[in-house]
Amino acid sequence: MTGFDDIKGRKPLKNQLKKLIDKGRISHGYIFEGPKGSGKKLIADAFAELLFCYNQKGLETCKTCKGCTGYKEKYVLETEKSISVDDIRSLVADTELMPFGNNRKIYIIHDADTMTDQAQNAFLKTLEEPPPYAFFMLTVTNSEQIIDTIRSRCIILYTGVNTKQEVLEYLEQNNPDADTKSIYAAACFAEGCIGRAAGLINDQSFIQCRKTAVDYITKSQQDFDIKDLKGDVLVFLEILQSLFRDMLVYKATNDSSNLINTDISDIIKRTAERNSSKSLLIAFNSAMKASEYIKDNVSQSIAIGTLNIELMEELNIW
């Protein structure tokens, strides 16, 4: 059972939800929008708990009422692939059955932005005239993928992300055996998404790719052979882009507090100072282009070989 007490940070979202509840603005549809790994599931679960409670105060449930202690009818739709019209039809069929335990039934559709058009239209019909006891929560990465007629019937809430400090604290509490460097690297790269950070902390491929990417910007690119990379080349290129992005940010602001890779801000600063913004932008674009080539099935050695040459021409690393 998740409550809002278990969810770190997220003041803007919590304030917004509190206001909705205080004003009695309960809707039948909610869309929780936020990046992957940012805790949308936890938030939807916590909100469901609130809706089940008869005596909720702000974001707290009473934990004693019939709603809190009795049987909760929660229907969670989550699929590996896109959500089909059949998935929605099963959900809609369930909404036609009266609730028995609680006086509310809650439907959570995860990754609702993967609903096919047909599925969205089937869902819309139920949302237009929902049974009084049915409440729907959609979690999405991008609410623009949801048709306007659904969006206009829902309250859209941005879940936001956590601060780097909150991610760090979470990782430290939950990974007592991990070393500080890995914790810091995962927290830096997760961009405020605790779920993403939790996945990265034990991901050897990520750790290796990041080490290689840092070597790559500090040593001659000429020596780099993609065959030596112990990890996913696309992850390597994504990390490389984050390093160049950080150098550009540092150059523009002279401030290292907004960097993704704060744990290696000394390397970022040093490399940024030796290169023009123009060169760094070219380097960033070259890394991006290399990853697009690989996604388009160009061989990795050609894509990385081209990148090596472009960066050698552009960057001063010594």
Ligand SMILES: [Zn+2]
């Ligand atoms: Zn209660």
